[in-house]
Amino acid sequence: MNLLTLDKRVSMNIIPFSMKINPTPPCVGRPKGFDPDEALEKAMQVFWQKGYEGASLSDLTESMGINRPSLYATFGNKEELFLKVLNRYGEGPAGYVLEALNEATARAVIEKLLRSTVEMLGDPKHPRGCLAVQSALCCGDEANDVQKKTRAFRVAGQKSIFERFERAQQDGDLPASVSADDLARYVAMLLYGLSIQSANGATHEEMKSVIEFALKTLPF
Amino acid sequence: MNLLTLDKRVSMNIIPFSMKINPTPPCVGRPKGFDPDEALEKAMQVFWQKGYEGASLSDLTESMGINRPSLYATFGNKEELFLKVLNRYGEGPAGYVLEALNEATARAVIEKLLRSTVEMLGDPKHPRGCLAVQSALCCGDEANDVQKKTRAFRVAGQKSIFERFERAQQDGDLPASVSADDLARYVAMLLYGLSIQSANGATHEEMKSVIEFALKTLPF
DNA sequence: GTTGTTTTGTATCGAACGGTATGAATCTAT
DNA sequence: ATAGATTCATACCGTTCGATACAAAACAAC
Numbered sequence: 001m002n003l004l005t006l007d008k009r010v011s012m013n014i015i016p017f018s019m020k021i022n023p024t025p026p027c028v029g030r031p032k033g034f035d036p037d038e039a040l041e042k043a044m045q046v047f048w049q050k051g052y053e054g055a056s057l058s059d060l061t062e063s064m065g066i067n068r069p070s071l072y073a074t075f076g077n078k079e080e081l082f083l084k085v086l087n088r089y090g091e092g093p094a095g096y097v098l099e100a101l102n103e104a105t106a107r108a109v110i111e112k113l114l115r116s117t118v119e120m121l122g123d124p125k126h127p128r129g130c131l132a133v134q135s136a137l138c139c140g141d142e143a144n145d146v147q148k149k150t151r152a153f154r155v156a157g158q159k160s161i162f163e164r165f166e167r168a169q170q171d172g173d174l175p176a177s178v179s180a181d182d183l184a185r186y187v188a189m190l191l192y193g194l195s196i197q198s199a200n201g202a203t204h205e206e207m208k209s210v211i212e213f214a215l216k217t218l219p220f
Numbered sequence: 221m222n223l224l225t226l227d228k229r230v231s232m233n234i235i236p237f238s239m240k241i242n243p244t245p246p247c248v249g250r251p252k253g254f255d256p257d258e259a260l261e262k263a264m265q266v267f268w269q270k271g272y273e274g275a276s277l278s279d280l281t282e283s284m285g286i287n288r289p290s291l292y293a294t295f296g297n298k299e300e301l302f303l304k305v306l307n308r309y310g311e312g313p314a315g316y317v318l319e320a321l322n323e324a325t326a327r328a329v330i331e332k333l334l335r336s337t338v339e340m341l342g343d344p345k346h347p348r349g350c351l352a353v354q355s356a357l358c359c360g361d362e363a364n365d366v367q368k369k370t371r372a373f374r375v376a377g378q379k380s381i382f383e384r385f386e387r388a389q390q391d392g393d394l395p396a397s398v399s400a401d402d403l404a405r406y407v408a409m410l411l412y413g414l415s416i417q418s419a420n421g422a423t424h425e426e427m428k429s430v431i432e433f434a435l436k437t438l439p440f
Numbered sequence: 441g442t443t444g445t446t447t448t449g450t451a452t453c454g455a456a457c458g459g460t461a462t463g464a465a466t467c468t469a470t
Numbered sequence: 471a472t473a474g475a476t477t478c479a480t481a482c483c484g485t486t487c488g489a490t491a492c493a494a495a496a497c498a499a500c
Binding site for chain 1: 474475476477478479480
């Protein structure tokens with residue numbers, strides 16, 4: 001789910017010629033005492049549970065097992081760290097969203113989206129809820145950029161679902177009588193709603209039960 | 221929507237006999253230079269937009285038009301102020317939820333809930349989204365109490381809807397084949413989902429359109 | 441006018457925030 | 471071994487956080 005281009009050095013074409021960007025990690029100097037990938041995973045857990053504003057640098061460095069200078073040297077700052085976490089979230093725990101769009105029919109896409117979401121939200125390895133929904137839903141002025149980018153992340157996911165339904169109508173497996181826009185927004189609503197249900201403490205079984213109800217009401 | 225007992229002095233029965241609590245404002249001393257009700261309204265707008273953690277005391281006092289000592293003397297502290305705001309939210313902008321339960325049938329209740337929610341979320345007088353969903357969805361350790369009480373607020377609303385559907389089954393206007401638990405959770409999901417849709421920037425018309433779609437799929 | 445009570449404005453508290461300067465430590469290359 | 475490069479650990483920066491101490495100001499009662 002590569003919805004955002006996070007590396008400004010690449011996206012803005014600042015670097016001339018074909019200068020390589022970190023082609024391989026530097027072979028000189030003291031090696032890192034930690035695995036940046038593992039550290040990023042830990043950071044994701046913290047942001048997932050406490051949100052962008054609620055996660056302090058002390059929370060982050062403690063969970064990541066590194067100290068502040070290492071964090072800043074490796075990830076930039078708190079905001080850049082969060083954006084890298086968001087990207088990781090889209091490719092990892094939320095990667096099922098784009099995968100589900102490969103299902104054969106609109107109906108199958110929706111079933112896969114709902115069932116995968118419930119599986120993800122019910123996984124006790126993660127904090128409750130959806131990181132993209134809850135970690136920067138509303139915040140103070142300083143975190144406005146993070147809020148906007150997290151919202152753009154959600155909107156991009158909904159747009160992908162919408163485009164898949166448009167294709168489904170061309171393929172003929174989605175009746176032309178239903179609006180692809182309404183349907184995409186409706187499905188996104190269900191996913192968002194499940195996220196809040198999870199945050200409310202709904203059990204895995206309860207969520208499984210409610211999406212079966214929702215699927216039964218689908219008119220196609 | 222009096223879902224929470226916010227005044228601990230009352231709920232815990234600390235005060236002996238029938239000692240009155242602020243029966244009438246004191247007639248001696250310098251009078252307040254502001255209207256606490258108006259100030260609370262302003263505070264609600266701030267928490268609604270920035271969330272509990274994102275709203276600083278400077279944000280609050282500036283919008284409320286008072287200074288810090290006045291805020292603390294009148295509302296206790298930041299947490300108590302938020303809880304009073306949450307109570308006000310339940311009785312004001314979100315008061316339609318309990319009102320909707322007075323509709324004659326389960327179907328009418330759902331229609332009223334969805335349409336009233338869209339009207340509330342589409343009102344440009346308020347910040348986007350639902351205060352009870354977004355203002356303390358996840359946060360740091362210090363705000364854990366606020367998070368729990370906000371979650372309890374949401375869960376209480378869902379429970380009220382559930383109990384209304386149970387009654388509807390006794391009344392016979394909701395088929396016994398549908399689970400009242402599933403249906404209440406489903407409707408709450410739609411309301412939560414609408415809140416996130418609103419935060420995502422969905423227009424009033426888009427939300428109106430998607431709930432009409434959702435209502436069309438209802439099997440009763 | 442004096443006293444007693446409450447509110448307001450200012451100035452500030454200790455703690456925590458995000459972020460960094462600095463030097464010791466640890467590696468490769470020669 | 472030495473030099474060069476990078477990372478790590480400590481200690482600290484300025485700012486902002488929520489919360490208050492204190493005294494002047496504004497009222498009612500007498």
